[in-house]
Structures are given as structure tokens and as C-alpha cells.
Amino acid sequence: MKKIIIEDGLLLTDMEITFNGQLLPLQRVLVDTGSGSTVVSTDLAESIGVVADENDMIYRISGVGGSEFVYSKTVDSVRIGDMQTEDFALEIGAMNYGFNLAGIIGLVTTIESNYKYRRIDITIK
Template identity: 70%
Template sequence: MKKLFVDNGLLLTDMELTFRGEQLILQRVLVDTGSGSTIISTDLAEKIGIIAEENDIIYRISGVGGSEFVFSKTVNSIKIGNMEVQSFTLEVGAMNYDFNLDGIIGLDLLQEIKAIINIDMLTLDINK
């Protein structure tokens, strides 16, 4: 089970990802059932070597907040509390929004971990 917190009306948590042996802890990650995909900040991703490479395709995604260019990268693992997924493909983008976020946990990752979000208790758990 992972504790969630609310800041300025946003449901947030932290998560850890591993890429080619390097670990990155993201402190302010939005839990967003309305986002189809999971995305992390380009600035933070670069710290562990996640960069756009020659064969990566850069494409535009759109949402309620506007649109931006991203690229996809498969990370070795993502951990949220005691929940972990291996070999997960996420998007990397500038994330220039009007609020401070390190990433967004989208529906793709929530489905992969079979997440149960308890708004009353502010927890994220897995369906066992």
C-alpha cells in the first residue's frame, strides 16, 4: 500500500524508476486516471541517462492541459510503494504545466499494477 497526498487539489505520490542500473526517485507524481499514458519530466529523466536517441520517434500528445512533444522509453522497473512493474514503456516530455510535477501516473500504469485507489484513506493499493 502506498500513501497518497493532496496538494492544491492534485492527488500526488512518489515513485522510483530504474533505467540501465540507475535509480531515480520522483517526489511529486500526479495520479491521473484521465491520462492514458504515464509521463516523466525530461529534466529529471536526463539525470539517469534517459534521453532521446537516434531511433526514438518524437511525437505529439494532447490532453486537457494542451499538447506537447514526447518520446517513449522502456525503463527496467517502476516502483510505487510495494508495487513494482518490470520493463514498462513510458513517455518523456518537458511537462511545462502551471504546477510543479515530476511525472504523471496514467491509466496505462494503473491498469498494469491493477491499482485500487482509496480516496477516503488516500491510498494506492493493488488488487490481490
């Protein structure tokens, strides 16, 4: 069971990523039902060694909040509550959206990754 909160109209949760054996816990991760991918803040990703290299393609993603340049990296795992997937491709970007977020979980991505829906507790603040 994973705790999800609604804060200022945003659906938020926590997530952990592991890259080269290093764990990065992320708080204030937006659950975006319309996003086709999962994005993590460049600054936070760099703290565990996730950095762009010369072979990474940089591309633009767009959404309701605007657009930004990102690159893709495959991490060892992504965990949300007791749901985990291995060898997961994330997009890494600046995430300058005007509010404090560590990442965005794309609901389309979670469905494609075979996450099983479980009971979720939602708290409204």
C-alpha cells in the same frame, strides 16, 4: 500501502524508476485518472541517462492541460509504493504545465500493467 496526498486539488504520490540499473526517486507525481500513459520530466529522466536517440519517434500527446511533444523509452522498472512493474514504457517530455510536477501516472496505464489495487492512505493538505 502507498501514501497519496491531495494538494491544491491535485492527487499526488511518489514513484521510482530504474533505468540501466540507476534509480531515480520522483516526488510530486500526479495521479491522473484520465491519462492513458505515464510521463516523466525530461530533465529528471536525463539525470539517470534516459535520453532520446535517433531511433526514437517523437510524437504529440494532448490533455486538458494542453499538448506537448514526447518520446517513449522502456525503463527497467517502475515502482509506486510496493507495486512494481518491469520493462515499462514511459513517455518523456518537458512537462511545462505551470506547476511543479516530476511526472504523471496514467491510471489507464497502471490498470493495463496489472497493478493490484490495495488500501491507500490519502492526506488532504
